[in-house]
Amino acid sequence: MSGAQEILTIGPARLFHGLDRLQRLNLAAHRERHRSVARLSLRELVALAGEVDLRGRGGAGFPFARKLTAVGQAAERRNVRPVVLVNATEGEPASAKDKALLARTPHLVLDGAVLAARALSAREIVIGVTDGGVPGRSISTAIQDAGLSGSVRLVRLPERFITGEGGALVRGVNGETPIPPGRKVRAAESGVDGLPTLLSNAETFAQLAVLAELGPEGYRATGTGTEPGTVLLTVTVPGHGRVVVETPTGVPLAEVLRRCGVSAGQGVMVGGYHGAWLSPAGAATVAVSRESMAEAGAALGAGIIVPLEQGTCPLGEVARVADYLGAESAGQCGPCRLGLPAIARSFSSLAAGSDGAEALLAVKQASGVVRGRGACHHPDGATRFLLSALDVFSEDVAAHVAGGGCGRPVRGLLPVPGEEVQETTTGLRLTVDWSRCAGHGLCGHIVPDLVQLDGFGYPVLTDAAVPARHLRGALRAADMCPALALGLTRAPSTAGHGRA
Incomplete structure (x- = not known):
């Protein structure tokens, strides 16, 4: 299936069971590999999740049994039917695991959501997505094929970093601007349409379906004693893209990297842009588990793993992300x-x-x-x-x-949305007021793809228009020029808007 995320399994596959032969499991293929699970009461489902300490896989790692209990109690207290909300927005730029699930095994996500909805006597299931491509089309088709069109609603939201925050997702589903609310609001108390809402990410619901199918003992057959089961990781492979890996917990991170054909390089980012960095030595000793990551001063979070290869300036790479996070x-x-x-x-x-x-x-x-x-x-x-x-x-x-620097260029290895868009131009070009320029060289470090520095630190520019993907960096370089010498003006033979 064109556009489907590349996957890799370490050990027997669970979430990705059957994908060694098929690109996508349709309903028939899904039922051949995953048996239907009998309806469970809320008490039974809470006990099942609690027995293996199933945690949310969206980043916070909150106990799923406690979420179920809180939603059930709130719904009973208010005498209303709650809502099940699947967070498949995946706002982290380096994450692709939920997209992989929606694209390739969507019925597993639906099975988990339906299991929870039946236990809670929920009014509806809502699935929040940002990707209208393969993942969005796949889950939409799965909803229709499973005969769930009347009880499952798909909501498309803008693809932003903060869209995946729980409060922002709820606001977006409710037709408001999808940004975090200014005050703490628990979805379990008041979520979609003000109703108690069971909110968790796509992998969590897929894991719930596998747990119900295998039972506690079968689920604990892999992984560690305190964190049983498997986990999905999104590993960025330099020059190749992202690979979604299903691995048992407890497997050394070094083994995951080896299987993906990469090394720790200068360091490994774990948990995404709200996560932390591990040194090469730290990455060599840590295991894929919440406990091991915490001991190393990191957090597994949403399972994002990005090794930073040699030959790029790490501070320059992180500065690009800092700029993105500030704008997001x-x-x-x-x-x-x-x-x-x-x-x-x-x-x-x-x-x-x-x-x-x-x-x-x-x-x-x-x-x-x-x-x-x-x-x-x-x-x-x-x-x-x-x-x-x-x-x-x-x-x-x-x-x-x-x-004044490490001497390495900034190669743009950390993914930043907006830098991967098609190569359209802005009609603007960078210019220098040479009466002001003092050769600080800052512009060359902020936008190395647009500005080269000569041997004395002075910028070397072309007359070419600035590509749209570099506009933000060009604007920032102009704003930050210590001598106010850099500017953006209308490029020759274009109708762009100028900026001095």
């Missing part, structure tokens, strides 16, 4: 609206070797100021990611502070 905020509180963009600017200055010591101090101080003060967890997650990078890449930090 909900903009409804000071830490997001002002704090994260300020931190991103300081991180870019550090990466460029411009006033490195001052920029480093600014990143640390500002991160301390915003932590714990946001309307949602975005500032906390973003600063955790950035401070972790300063720790793991401490030698590079020292080189940038002392010598």
Whole structure:
């Protein structure tokens, strides 16, 4: 099936059972490999999930049995029928596991959602998606084939980092702007249409279906004693794309990387852009489990694994992500609206070797100021990611502070949405006011694909129009030029809008 995510299994497949021969399991193929599960009462389902300590796979790792119980109690107290909400938005740029499930084994996700909905006597099942391509079409077809069109609603939401936050998803489903609410609202109490809502991600519901099929003993046959079963990881393979791996918990991370044909490189990002970095030594000893990751100072989160290969500037790579995270905020509180963009600017200055010591101090101080003060967890997650990078890449930090940089280019290895779009131009070109330019070289580090530096640190530009995918970086380079020498003007023979 064109557009389906590449997958890999370590050990016997469960979630990906049958995909060794087929690209996608339609309803008939699904039923050949997964038996139908009898309807379970809420008490039975809570006991089943609790017996293996099934946790949410969206990042927070909240006990699923407690969610079920909370929703059931809220619905009974209010005498209403709750809603089951499947979060398949997957806003993390480096994640693809939920898309893989929707694209290739959608009926497993539906089985888990239906199991929960029946136990709760839910009013409906809602599935939130952002990808209208293969995953969206696949789950839509599966809903029709399973005869669930009257009880399952598919909601398409904008593809943004914060869309996957629980409160933002609920708001989007309710027809509001999909950003985190300004105050903490528990979906179990008030979610879709104000009703108690069981909210978890697509993998969690797929795992629930497998658990109900295998039973507690069968489910515990693989994995660790405290974290049984398998887990889905999205591993970024440089030059190849993303591979979704199903692996038993407890398998060494080094083995996962080896099976994907990659090494730890300069370090490994675990858990996504709200996660943390592991040093090569740390990545060599840690296992795929919540407990092992926590001991190493990281978190498995949504199962995102990105090794950073050699030959690129790690601080420059992280600075690109910092800029993206600052722009992806909900903009409804000071830490997001002002704090994260300020931190991103300081991180870019550090990466460029411009006033490195001052920029480093600014990143640390500002991160301390915003932590714990946001309307949602975005500032906390973003600063955790950035401070972790300063720790793991401490030698590079020292080189940038002392010598103005590490000498390596920024190759754009960490995925940042907006940089992969088709090559359209903006009608604008970068220009330099040579009476002002002092050769700071910051522009060459912010947008290395547009600006090359000569031997003295002065920019070398072309007359070509700026590609749309580099517009944000070009604007930031112009804004951050210490001498105010860089600008954007209308390119010859175009109708673009200029900016001095």
